[in-house]
Amino acid sequence: MKIVILDGRTLAPDRAAWAGLEEFGEVVYHDVSTAEQVVERAAGATVVATNKTPIREETLARLPELRLITLLATGYDCVDVKAARARGVTVCNVPVYGTRSVSQFVFALLLELCHHAGLHDEAVHDGEWTNQPDFSLRKTRQVELAGKTMGIVGYGRIGRQTAVLARAFGMDVLTHSRSGGDNSPAEGVRFCGLDELFAGSDVISLHCPMTEQTAGLINRDQLSRVKPGAFLINTARGGLVVEEDLAEALNSGRLGAAALDVVSKEPIRPDNPLLKAKNCLITPHIAWATDEARGRLMETTVANVAAFLGGKPINVVN
Numbered sequence: 001m002k003i004v005i006l007d008g009r010t011l012a013p014d015r016a017a018w019a020g021l022e023e024f025g026e027v028v029y030h031d032v033s034t035a036e037q038v039v040e041r042a043a044g045a046t047v048v049a050t051n052k053t054p055i056r057e058e059t060l061a062r063l064p065e066l067r068l069i070t071l072l073a074t075g076y077d078c079v080d081v082k083a084a085r086a087r088g089v090t091v092c093n094v095p096v097y098g099t100r101s102v103s104q105f106v107f108a109l110l111l112e113l114c115h116h117a118g119l120h121d122e123a124v125h126d127g128e129w130t131n132q133p134d135f136s137l138r139k140t141r142q143v144e145l146a147g148k149t150m151g152i153v154g155y156g157r158i159g160r161q162t163a164v165l166a167r168a169f170g171m172d173v174l175t176h177s178r179s180g181g182d183n184s185p186a187e188g189v190r191f192c193g194l195d196e197l198f199a200g201s202d203v204i205s206l207h208c209p210m211t212e213q214t215a216g217l218i219n220r221d222q223l224s225r226v227k228p229g230a231f232l233i234n235t236a237r238g239g240l241v242v243e244e245d246l247a248e249a250l251n252s253g254r255l256g257a258a259a260l261d262v263v264s265k266e267p268i269r270p271d272n273p274l275l276k277a278k279n280c281l282i283t284p285h286i287a288w289a290t291d292e293a294r295g296r297l298m299e300t301t302v303a304n305v306a307a308f309l310g311g312k313p314i315n316v317v318n
Ligand SMILES: NC(=O)C1=CN([C@@H]2O[C@H](COP(=O)(O)OP(=O)(O)OC[C@H]3O[C@@H](n4cnc5c(N)ncnc54)[C@H](O)[C@@H]3O)[C@@H](O)[C@H]2O)C=CC1
Pocket: 074, 075, 076, 095, 096, 098, 099, 102, 153, 154, 155, 156, 157, 158, 159, 176, 177, 178, 179, 182, 207, 208, 209, 210, 211, 213, 214, 235, 236, 237, 261, 262, 285, 286, 287, 288, 289
């Protein structure tokens, strides 16, 4: 049986790290693949592992031997899961592995927006503190989170954990989720409509998946409702945001700042309008990438393949 890893490098560039899959069959490893390379590389494979390499209907049609697509990620928007189901291909993902890391990263981004610790460190190392008389050198406005409201779009695993951290910072939490009430809210968390969430939040954090319904959810119309000066954080998927509209909201000062771990095309293109937008912090899709989360991701991937081959698939999303 052939197992093809289409884009293993971001998880584990060392091929030895994939040895756990070798007990199931021949493993063919690729650092990274384009959508156009999938058919050739996955030909004859029973199992394909993909992190972000797209697998669309036309690709599936040309891979008749494929039985399992195992995502090396939580988000599965790069796979046409409906087309896979129609062809009898099981798709599974890796939930939970990154819940704590991603929600922690939300606060790494948010705290950077509040305090600009990196910028102050640079100023100190450049001698700015030494060369002025005051005991304190404040280069930007400093913001306290206690008493502010965090709006969480998507109250699933990461959204819920982000709410826990927000509560620990003394924030009130508004949330909007698909069913409006899936998962009973924790104390201090209130479900509301998206418009109310946008109008009532000092910090908006996105945690819903990228789907037909959520594509472009954050657009000019929605951004016109935000509290002046609010912060937007996106660690979910770039496609949730209309990037030109976000750049406009930042440049006009309507939105105070944005911190984005994800953009619509990754790696980011040089003409992405957010690269030149005011007060826009961008990290290269690393919220998931702690050592601990990557270890769990690999373990669950091996478990996904073992369960599927054992006839009792787990973490199935289609
Ligand atoms: N930046 C990174 O490194 C990472 C990003 N992610 C992203 O985070 C997303 C969320 O992950 P989890 O919380 O584990 O998923 P989850 O499935 O536990 O939660 C997603 C939540 O979004 C809600 N939702 C779905 N459609 C919605 C809509 N139209 N409006 C509002 N809410 C909606 C669902 O009801 C669910 O409660 C993933 O889909 C992935 O795109 C996940 C891991 C790492």
